[in-house]
Amino acid sequence: MRRTLVLLLFAAAMPVWAAQPVRARHGMVVTRERHATGVGLKVLQAGGNAVDAAVAVGFALAVTHPSAGNIGGGGFMLVRLADGQTTFIDFRERAPGAASRNMYLDAAGKATEDSTVGYRASGVPGTVRGLEYASRKYGKKPWAELLHPAAELASKGFALSYGQAQGLRSSARGLSRFPESNRIFLKGGKFYEPGEVLVQADLGRTLERIARLGSQDFYEGETARLLAQDMKEHGGLITLGDLKQYAAIERKPMTGTYRGYTIVTSPPPSSGGVGILQMLGVLEGTGYEKAGAGSASVVHYMTEAMRRYFAERSEHLGDPDFVKVPLSSLLDPNYIRKLRASIDPERATPSREIHAAKFNGRESNETTHYSVADGDGNIAIVTYTLNGGYGSKVTATGLGFLLNNEMDDFAPKPGEANMYGLIQGEANAIQPRKTPLSSMVPTIVMKDGKPLLALGSPGGPTIINSVLEVIVNVLDFGMNVQDAVNWPRFHHQWLPDELRMEPGYSPDTVALLEKRGYTVKRVNAQGEVAAIRFNNEWLEGAADPRTEGTAEGH
Ligand code: GLY
Numbered sequence: 001m002r003r004t005l006v007l008l009l010f011a012a013a014m015p016v017w018a019a020q021p022v023r024a025r026h027g028m029v030v031t032r033e034r035h036a037t038g039v040g041l042k043v044l045q046a047g048g049n050a051v052d053a054a055v056a057v058g059f060a061l062a063v064t065h066p067s068a069g070n071i072g073g074g075g076f077m078l079v080r081l082a083d084g085q086t087t088f089i090d091f092r093e094r095a096p097g098a099a100s101r102n103m104y105l106d107a108a109g110k111a112t113e114d115s116t117v118g119y120r121a122s123g124v125p126g127t128v129r130g131l132e133y134a135s136r137k138y139g140k141k142p143w144a145e146l147l148h149p150a151a152e153l154a155s156k157g158f159a160l161s162y163g164q165a166q167g168l169r170s171s172a173r174g175l176s177r178f179p180e181s182n183r184i185f186l187k188g189g190k191f192y193e194p195g196e197v198l199v200q201a202d203l204g205r206t207l208e209r210i211a212r213l214g215s216q217d218f219y220e221g222e223t224a225r226l227l228a229q230d231m232k233e234h235g236g237l238i239t240l241g242d243l244k245q246y247a248a249i250e251r252k253p254m255t256g257t258y259r260g261y262t263i264v265t266s267p268p269p270s271s272g273g274v275g276i277l278q279m280l281g282v283l284e285g286t287g288y289e290k291a292g293a294g295s296a297s298v299v300h301y302m303t304e305a306m307r308r309y310f311a312e313r314s315e316h317l318g319d320p321d322f323v324k325v326p327l328s329s330l331l332d333p334n335y336i337r338k339l340r341a342s343i344d345p346e347r348a349t350p351s352r353e354i355h356a357a358k359f360n361g362r363e364s365n366e367t368t369h370y371s372v373a374d375g376d377g378n379i380a381i382v383t384y385t386l387n388g389g390y391g392s393k394v395t396a397t398g399l400g401f402l403l404n405n406e407m408d409d410f411a412p413k414p415g416e417a418n419m420y421g422l423i424q425g426e427a428n429a430i431q432p433r434k435t436p437l438s439s440m441v442p443t444i445v446m447k448d449g450k451p452l453l454a455l456g457s458p459g460g461p462t463i464i465n466s467v468l469e470v471i472v473n474v475l476d477f478g479m480n481v482q483d484a485v486n487w488p489r490f491h492h493q494w495l496p497d498e499l500r501m502e503p504g505y506s507p508d509t510v511a512l513l514e515k516r517g518y519t520v521k522r523v524n525a526q527g528e529v530a531a532i533r534f535n536n537e538w539l540e541g542a543a544d545p546r547t548e549g550t551a552e553g554h
Pocket of ligand 1: 367385386387388409437438439440460461
C-alpha cells in the first residue's frame with residue numbers, strides 16, 4: 001500500500017516515461033554533431049561567451065557536418081544578451097548581381113534543375129561575414145581562436161560516425177557529378193566507412209587563411225579570387241564584385257505574446273517568425289490543449305492553423321528589403337480571430353477552399369540548428385544551411401567547401417512548387433541582390449522577462465511546424481524539454497493537402513483524423529530540434545534523438 005503511494009507520488013512529480021535532458025549550470029551547447037558540440041563547450045569553458053561559442057561551432061560544423069554546416073551558405077543568428085538586449089543577424093545568401101527572374105526556365109518556360117544543382121544554383125554565401133559580424137560586435141574571444149578548432153578538424157581529420165559515412169554514401173549520385181566533391185567526400189568513388197578519418201586539407205587551408213585574415217579573405221582576398229574564377233569557369237554567376245559587396249544585416253527580432261509568454265523570433269526574410277506568432281495566435285483561446293498532447297483534436301487544431309498560415313506564406317512573404325511584407329495585417333488580432341473562427345472543430349478544411357494552386361513536392365531535411373547558452377545569461381542560437389543536403393553538390397576548386405543551392409528557395413517559377421513543394425508567389429521571385437525567403441526560425445520564449453526556452457530546427461518548411469510543436473509541448477502540455485523534443489511530430493503546409501505524421505501516433509488517432517477528412521501520410525523523421533530550457537538555475541539541453549546530435553554542458 002505504502003509502496004503504491006510512493007510510486008503514485010513519484011509519478012505525479014516526474015512521469016516515469018520522462019526522458020532526461022542534459023543539465024548544467026554554467027553553459028550549454030546543443031548541436032547536430034558531437035565534435036562541434038565539444039568545440040563550443042571548450043570555448044565556454046575557456047571564458048568565451050555564448051556568441052563566441054556559436055561562432056566556433058558554426059565553423060566546426062562546416063567541417064564535421066558538411067551536408068548542412070557551411071562556409072559556402074548562410075543563415076540566421078538570434079541573440080539575447082544577459083542585459084536583455086535581443087538582436088537578429090541575417091547572413092543569408094543573396095542573389096548574384098546577374099541573377100534574373102526567369103534564369104531557371106528553359107525555352108519552353110519549364111523550370112530546370114539548375115536552381116538545385118551545379119554552379120548556377122548558388123547564392124552569394126553569407127556565413128563568414130555573419131559569424132565575423134557577430135564575433136566583432138557581441139563576442140569577446142579573438143577571432144583566430146574561434147577558427148582554430150575547425151581548421152584542425154579539417155586538416156588533421158576526424159573519424160566519421162555511422163550517420164556521417166552513410167550520409168555521404170547516400171548523396172553519391174549528386175556529389176559524384178563534381179570532381180572535387182567526388183575526390184573529397186566520396187574518396188574518389190570508393191566511399192568512406194564509419195570510423196574512417198575524413199581529412200579535408202583544402203578546407204583546412206581555407207579556414208586557416210580566414211582565421212588569419214578575417215572575412216576579408218573570403219570576400220576580397222585569395223578565397224574570393226579562387227571562388228570567382230571557379231564560378232566563371234563553370235558558368236556560375238557569383239563574381240568578385242558580388243562577394244565584395246556582401247554584407248550581413250542586423251535586424252530587429254519579431255516579438256509577440258502567447259498566454260503570458262513572450263516569443264522572440266525571426267523576422268523576414270524568415271517566414272518562420274510571423275508563422276509561429278500567427279499560429280500561436282490562432283490556437284490561443286481555443287482551449288485546444290484540453291484534449292491532451294497527441295490527441296486527434298490537438299492535431300486537428302494545430303493542422304488547421306498550419307494550413308492557414310502556409311497559404312499566407314505563399315502569397316505574402318519575401319525579402320523585406322524588396323517587397324512589402326504585411327506583417328501587421330498577418331498578425332492583426334481581428335484577422336487572427338477570423339482565422340480562428342474559420343476552423344470547424346470537427347472537420348478538416350480542404351486547402352482548395354483556402355486558396356488554389358498546383359503542387360508537386362519533394363522534401364529535404366537538411367539545414368542545421370544549434371543552441372548555445374552561457375553561465376552569464378547570454379544566448380546565441382543559429383540556424384544555417386546550404387539548402388539541400390550538401391547544397392549544390394559543388395565543392396569549390398582548391399577551397400574545399402561545398403556551395404549552397406539556395407537560389408531554389410526563391411520561386412524559380414512563381415506559382416509552381418520549389419524543391420520543398422512550396423508554392424511561392426511574386427513576393428519571392430528572383431531579383432539581383434535579393435535574399436530568398438527562408439523557413440529557418442531560431443526562437444526564444446521568455447516568461448516574466450527571463451528566458452524559458454531557446455530552440456530551432458532544420459527541415460525546410462517543416463522547420464516552422466517543428467518549432468511550433470516543441471514550444472506548445474513545453475508551454476501547453478507541460479513536457480520537460482527532452483520529452484518535448486522527442487514527441488512525434490506532424491506537418492501540414494497547405495499544399496499538398498496532406499497531413500504528414502511521424503510514427504508514434506496510434507492507428508486509432510490516425511483513423512479519427514481520417515474520419516475528420518484528413519489525408520494522412522506517414523513519414524519517417526521530421527526536423528532535428530536543438531533546444532535549451534532555462535529551469536531556474538539549471539540549463540537543460542535537449543538534442544534530437546532523430547539524429548546523432550549531442551548536448552553538453554558544464
Ligand atoms: N533552405 C531552407 C530554408 O531556408 O528554409
